[in-house]
Structures are given as structure tokens and as C-alpha cells.
Amino acid sequence: MNYKRFTLAAAVAALLLTTGCTTSSEAGPSNEGAQAGYPVKITNCGKEYTYERAPSRVVVMNGGSVAEVSALLELGLGDRIVANAQSYGASEVDGRVDAIKKLPTGNIKLNDMMDIPREAMIGLTPDFVISTYDGGFRAEAGFATRDDLAAVGANTYAPRSSCGEVGTVSGKPTIEDSYALLRDLGTIFGVQDRAEKVIADSKARIAAVGTKTASLPKQNVMMIIPGMAMGGEFSSVGGNGLWNDVMAKAGAVNAFEGATQQTFANLSREQVAKADVDTLLVVNYMSKDPDADARKLLAQFPQWDAAKNKRYVVLSDSVFLGPSNHLAVEKIAQVAHPEAF
Known part of the structure; x- marks a missing residue:
């Protein structure tokens, strides 16, 4: 990889x-x-x-x-x-x-x-x-x-x-x-x-999340890096990456994992609008206000459950290769399954 x-x-x-x-x-x-x-x-x-x-x-x-x-x-x-x-x-x-x-x-x-x-x-x-x-x-x-x-x-x-x-x-x-x-x-x-x-500490924390979310319905998560559009507004939507395993451990699935064989999906506004998005994951890439980035996206697609429930999470390094994946698992799970925490 x-x-x-x-x-x-x-x-x-x-x-x-x-x-x-x-x-x-x-x-x-x-x-x-x-x-x-x-x-x-x-x-x-x-x-x-x-x-x-x-x-x-x-x-x-x-x-x-x-x-x-x-x-x-x-x-x-x-x-x-x-x-x-x-x-x-x-x-x-x-x-x-x-x-x-x-x-x-x-x-x-x-x-x-x-x-x-x-x-x-x-x-x-x-x-x-x-x-x-x-x-x-x-x-x-x-x-x-x-x-x-x-x-x-x-x-x-x-x-x-x-x-x-x-x-x-x-x-x-x-x-x-x-x-x-x-x-x-x-x-x-x-x-x-x-x-x-x-x-061992990381695995224990991830296992604790799994215990809380195992019996709950999987939530659809859309991951996007707003500051890194590579051709279109929705060209930096997470497709296939380590984050898919992070989401799975958090009791969720990537809403766009099947949209591409590539690392990132380059999607049309129509594709994004039709998707079932329960939770929005915004990756903070040198953004002055990543929370504002998230709110802007939710406002564009009020039909999403994520927008209706104001469910989003801002993450940075923990969704990628590195020693802190357990933090991403915990934070995604807490937003996607608030009833479990």
C-alpha cells in the first residue's frame, strides 16, 4: 500500500x-x-x-x-x-x-x-x-x-x-x-x-468500542478532505484506504467504498446527494475552520440523516497509517452511535 x-x-x-x-x-x-x-x-x-x-x-x-x-x-x-x-x-x-x-x-x-x-x-x-x-x-x-x-x-x-x-x-x-x-x-x-x-493498548481500546457497537446497525460514513479537491468539489471523497478498517471497527461502513477502486472517489454532486450518509467525517487538512467545512457540507445536503441529526466528526492524522488509529475508532463511534456511549 x-x-x-x-x-x-x-x-x-x-x-x-x-x-x-x-x-x-x-x-x-x-x-x-x-x-x-x-x-x-x-x-x-x-x-x-x-x-x-x-x-x-x-x-x-x-x-x-x-x-x-x-x-x-x-x-x-x-x-x-x-x-x-x-x-x-x-x-x-x-x-x-x-x-x-x-x-x-x-x-x-x-x-x-x-x-x-x-x-x-x-x-x-x-x-x-x-x-x-x-x-x-x-x-x-x-x-x-x-x-x-x-x-x-x-x-x-x-x-x-x-x-x-x-x-x-x-x-x-x-x-x-x-x-x-x-x-x-x-x-x-x-x-x-x-x-x-x-x-496492546490500542487493541484494547478498539475492542472496547466493538463491545459497545457490535449489536447496533452499521452507520454509513462519508469521508472527505475539503481542502484537497483534485479536480472537482467531490474529488477527495474517501474510497479505499485504511480508514475503511477504522470505520468498520467503529461500527460503520464507508458510504462510498464501492464507488471506486481507487483511493479517492471523484463523484458528481448527484451521486453525493443520492447517498445515504448517517455521519460525515471531515479530514482537517490545513483548514482554518474544519467545523465550518462540515457544517457547509451538511447544509448542502439536508436530506442526509447526518444533516438532520447534525452528526459529523473532524479528524486528522488518526484515520491514516500511524500509531493513533484507536482514537479515530473511538471518535467515529461516539458520533455514529451516541446511544452506546
């Missing part, structure tokens, strides 16, 4: 595409970053990488994502980052936005894709580079390749769900992809126990 996520409209066009990629790990016991459990091996996007010690000079590429930097912060690894290009400006996690803002940027002049170009990357002398997808190491895009970085002593990584070529789709993204990211980073940095605790 390629998660070339959204900082620019061009990035959104490739958002959360899926492709098959396997990642496996072998590791010794957790030592919270000590070197006793090393070496460890990680197979990432078809290549095996050996870690003799926990990385200490980490560079996080942009790709329109905050999943990777958020996962590092969730695991207590922010002090390993020497340059971070990821930012979003909103989060369901308290303090996450400020924590990201405080990370070093390496004083890099980003390229036209708002990411780190090859020479600047090499100049950072990293020992570990994270891209949001395998294409972040493409020479033709002006990026340092995996071989370039190996030559200067840096291992490279992309989430297992985003290996492969941009535009290829295979399988369905799920919350398990977020857990896989946490597990891989836990292995690489020797904090496996911490990663498993984060995952």
Missing part, C-alpha cells in the same frame, strides 16, 4: 495506494535501545538490512505523512531524529503537533515535492532514513537511493504497506499495517516491549 500522503495536491493523488510487500524481523530481547540485543535483521521492500546497533542519526522524509515521525515519538525515540521533514499541523494526540514542531529539521532547503533532495540528504550523514513509501528512494525524482545511503552507512526503511511502485494497488490497508510499522521500529531500535505495549 503506497502511502504517498498529502502535503501537496499531487501527493494526495497517490494517497494510500496499496501494493504487496513483506517485512520480517529477527531480534534479540528488548534492551530499550542498548546494544546487547543486536545485530537484528529487517527485510524491507524485498531487501534485507542488518542493524548492528540502534540508529542514532535518523532522518524522516516528508511524503505528506506524519505516520513515521509520530510512531517514533510514540516509542520515545524523538531524540534520535536529526532531521524531520514531516508536519501536518493537527492531531488527535494531545501535544503531538508541538512535539513535531520542536524536532530538528536539519535546516534543509526542500525540493519542489517538499522533501529532502539527494545532496542534502547525504550531507546530513544519517545512519537511518525513513521514507513514507519506497518511491522516496527514487533517483529519477532527485532523491538519494537506498544504495546511495548504504554507501554512507545508512540503513533505509519504508512502511511495509507502502513498498512497490506508485499507482499499484493490491489488497486492503488495515490498522494492522500501523501495528506493523510500530513493530518494525521497535525491532530496529531495540524497544520491542514498548512497541507491543502501544499496540
Whole structure:
């Protein structure tokens, strides 16, 4: 699943595409970053990488994502980052936005894709580079390749769900992809126990929601990113992405999952008007007032149950790959099934 996520409209066009990629790990016991459990091996996007010690000079590429930097912060690894290009400006996690803002940027002049170009990357002398997808190491895009970085002593990584070529789709993204990211980073940095605790806590919170909503009718949810129209007013309606699993865990279904095989659906006003929408999910993408965006949409379609009941939820990073999917599950469920909470 390629998660070339959204900082620019061009990035959104490739958002959360899926492709098959396997990642496996072998590791010794957790030592919270000590070197006793090393070496460890990680197979990432078809290549095996050996870690003799926990990385200490980490560079996080942009790709329109905050999943990777958020996962590092969730695991207590922010002090390993020497340059971070990821930012979003909103989060369901308290303090996450400020924590990201405080990370070093390496004083890099980003390229036209708002990411780190090859020479600047090499100049950072990293020992570990994270891209949001395998294409972040493409020479033709002006990026340092995996071989370039190996030559200067840096291992490279992309989430297992985003290996492969941009535009290829295979399988369905799920919350398990977020857990896989946490597990891989836990292995690489020797904090496996911490990663498993984060995952266990997330699963417990999602299970608690499931207990409350299991016997209730599934609610139809429409997800839209109002600030990222890519051709038409309704061209950024969520089609196929990790959010579908989030909705399912919240006792809901994506009203437009079947409208397209792509990540986003490009819909006409007539299609949107005819849909049964019980709850509106607005993704806050650099909006000055996402609640106003939601109210505007509800006013356009008064026939929706969502409009009649004023049911909408504003979310940001938690509906995408990352360590906070449980927050999206909880918030969607609370709005879609208020009687259960």
C-alpha cells in the first residue's frame, strides 16, 4: 500500500495506494535501545538490512505523512531524529503537533515535492532514513537511493504497506499495517516491549468500542478532505484506504467504498446527494475552520440523516497509517452511535 500522503495536491493523488510487500524481523530481547540485543535483521521492500546497533542519526522524509515521525515519538525515540521533514499541523494526540514542531529539521532547503533532495540528504550523514513509501528512494525524482545511503552507512526503511511502485494497488490497508510499522521500529531500535505495549493498548481500546457497537446497525460514513479537491468539489471523497478498517471497527461502513477502486472517489454532486450518509467525517487538512467545512457540507445536503441529526466528526492524522488509529475508532463511534456511549 503506497502511502504517498498529502502535503501537496499531487501527493494526495497517490494517497494510500496499496501494493504487496513483506517485512520480517529477527531480534534479540528488548534492551530499550542498548546494544546487547543486536545485530537484528529487517527485510524491507524485498531487501534485507542488518542493524548492528540502534540508529542514532535518523532522518524522516516528508511524503505528506506524519505516520513515521509520530510512531517514533510514540516509542520515545524523538531524540534520535536529526532531521524531520514531516508536519501536518493537527492531531488527535494531545501535544503531538508541538512535539513535531520542536524536532530538528536539519535546516534543509526542500525540493519542489517538499522533501529532502539527494545532496542534502547525504550531507546530513544519517545512519537511518525513513521514507513514507519506497518511491522516496527514487533517483529519477532527485532523491538519494537506498544504495546511495548504504554507501554512507545508512540503513533505509519504508512502511511495509507502502513498498512497490506508485499507482499499484493490491489488497486492503488495515490498522494492522500501523501495528506493523510500530513493530518494525521497535525491532530496529531495540524497544520491542514498548512497541507491543502501544499496540496492546490500542487493541484494547478498539475492542472496547466493538463491545459497545457490535449489536447496533452499521452507520454509513462519508469521508472527505475539503481542502484537497483534485479536480472537482467531490474529488477527495474517501474510497479505499485504511480508514475503511477504522470505520468498520467503529461500527460503520464507508458510504462510498464501492464507488471506486481507487483511493479517492471523484463523484458528481448527484451521486453525493443520492447517498445515504448517517455521519460525515471531515479530514482537517490545513483548514482554518474544519467545523465550518462540515457544517457547509451538511447544509448542502439536508436530506442526509447526518444533516438532520447534525452528526459529523473532524479528524486528522488518526484515520491514516500511524500509531493513533484507536482514537479515530473511538471518535467515529461516539458520533455514529451516541446511544452506546
